[in-house]
Amino acid sequence: MTAVPTSTSNQPAALPRRMAPEQRRQHLIEVAAAIFAERPFDQVAVDDITDAAGVSRALFYRYFAGPREIFTATTQQIVEGLILEFADVSHELTLLEQMHQSLGAFLDFAESFSANYVALLRNTSVQASTGTDTIIEQLRAASVAEMLRRVHVTNPTRILLLTLENWVRLVEYTTLTWLCGTGLQREGLEDWLIGQLIGMAGASAQRDPATAEVIVAALSS
Secondary structure, rough: OOOOOOOOOOOOOOOOOOOOOHHHHHHHHHHHHHHHHHHHHHHHHHHHHHHHHOOOOHHHHOOOOOHHHHHHHHHHHHHHHHHHHHHHHOOOOOHHHHHHHHHHHHHHHHHHHHHHHHHHHHOOOOOOOHHHHHHHHHHHHHHHHHHHHHHOOOOOOHHHHHHHHEEEEHHHHHHHHHOOOOOOOOOHHHHHHHHHHHHHHHHHHOOHHHHHHHHHHHHHH
């Protein structure tokens, strides 16, 4: 997963003045990621990014049209890293352990990016755009696809899909509630969310024999 630094420095990193275009673009994204981890999008100006990166505004605009574009690129890269992290969870672990590890990675991501993650999911601020909406949908779809892959299901029924899609939304809403300081604690959150999935899957299995078969196979693996 692309690292999101937890703090920034006013002193630019010691980097060569000349970089290949892709290296320079990546450097700008990494600097922006560190800033967006600490401040909401609407409190970040181009000068904040260029000062931290030690580059000129003119150079910044060679790569990005403005803060919104680099924010979208940063979000895309972080989410792609998170999706890869989901896929890298060892299949040698039990299914329950795999779920815990994946959930832990997601909660770490949300916490490190919390200032902007909350606004993105609420879709009520200047952070939200067609590009970021697409990225969030990509993460949702990848999460469902990864769960299906781990229980060896290639042609899920609509009931099973609804169960997993609704659980992913529950994870998002619960994470928002936790990050907004409403009294939920990180400790025990993973256990509770996994318990919710088990309960939802059990209810779906009563209506859908195919879901019941998936549960039996998963428990016996």
